[in-house]
Amino acid sequence: MAAAARPVSPAASLTSPGGTLVHVRVTVNGQPVVAEVEPRTLLVHFLREVLGLTGTHIGCDTTNCGACTVHLDGKPVKSCTVLAVQTDGRDVRTVEGLEVGGKLSPIQEAFVECHGLQCGFCTPGMMMTATALLARNPNPTEDEVRDAIRGNLCRCTGYVNIVKAIQLAGQKMQTTAAGAGGKP
């Protein structure tokens, strides 16, 4: 279904009265949206406050922790260090876009099955980084997983189960692909 671009109002929480606004057209989780934003608006604030997608978390504001990781044109980026205007004409995917048609993605299932989360705050960013890894390498070794998530911190320090979850998700994707005789 082709969706019409959903116009969203500038978030009162993110604009100063009388400030300059810039037009942005971006596709978020498959849905085109148009909005007017202050040039300095961070992508993470745009997602959370304008679009109400609060699954993307702010942990450090400095690109260190990875809690705010989303996909920009399929590549993981830390949305606390990307301006909303930089996403104009591009494609953004957040944790809310992982579940499609009421079906959880393999990475979501695997995080639950492997107890790959505790407080849950790093989880969305961790799953977005993992999803990007598995898209290019569906069968990563433990070292490859640890290398891929080195920019995502988990302060509950549940890394062992996170690594297990990511590897399990890779296996699930391969099984699904084999079963369906094609790409998942």
Place this chain on the structure above:
Amino acid sequence: MSVGAPHVQGGIGQSIRRKEDARFIRGKGNYIDDVKMPGMLYLDITRSPYAHAKITAIRTERALKVPGVLAVITGKDLEAAGLAWMPTLMSDKQMVLPTDTVMYQAQEVAAVVADSRYAAADGAAAVEVDYEPLPVVTNPFKALEPGAPVIRTDRKEQSNHIWHWETGDKAGTDQLLTSSPVRVAQDLYIPRIHVSSMETCGCVAHLDSISGRFTIYMTTQAPHAIRTVLALVAGLPEQNIRVISPDIGGGFGGKVPVYPGYVLAAVAAIKTGHPVKWIEDRSENLQADSFARDYHIHAEVGATSDGKVTALKVKTLADHGYTDAAANPSKFPAGLFHIITGSYPFSKAFVEVDAAYTNKPPGGIAYRCSFRVTEAVYTIERMMDILAHRLKIDPA
């Protein structure tokens, strides 16, 4: 697979699925910054660049001219309402905002309330403060030397010494140590650590002016303690205060204390009649929130030449920062540090702890429920290793 649905499993040896995972993996958790209320305002904080300084002037005019800024709160405003100081979780007090002196770097100096998150940050940057720097004391040993600058001039005791605590048999321990064939001694420093939970601290405060009921959503691990402190500080009856802890992005003890930001958001909510959100950023969290540990320990162990322990003597200096805001499960000011004799059959032991003020944020939080157990266990096990190495026997 149906996540969150009841599973036909259970009992000893069975893994149980967590109820909260269903929302967390979908990005549908409800952490503090996800709470949004109609008409909500935002609060940001101006902080001190100095670790110790007199405040000679605070000018709020420029901040008030920032579009979207509604109010600036200073220590003088709070003092007029009797809110400049609040109790800590120990028998000490801490500043909400200073009226004349800052005592650690990044201490809260003024709060700006605005109708947007970005305007509040602009306003906080536009508050102008004049400081007169004072001598800084960051070393607790120097803090206790004669002539050291007194940090807490508000106290009757014009000294940086907070308290002394001791337990055991001092004379007996000294005697047994002297007569023990083997003695080892070691200085150990367990440095300050910050718990650094993934989610920083914050709250959304709201006063219903009709019912008089005050609601605060916050990332607290101790909602009941917070309710009591809020009642004491704000003068509201405790039954009119509701503290709601939604999903918490990690606590580790760092979300037990009452931070000035919570009280400032509460004051702003009461003053404006609007819900007020305060969320600290990571650099505020790392600089100003409470720390754990910071124990300078000197330990001595006596033993026989075949490795049987006889006596333990421990002298500790605790660096509490500018106020004693430790989280303790008992009346003992050094928490459960007295477990330091561990599982070892000492005939005599003596342990003493002195606490000092320094120009640092409050220390003494119970990182991962340590309550000084970590400090005690590290010390005794380290001493056992050192004794074993001296006697050339296996530490295990």
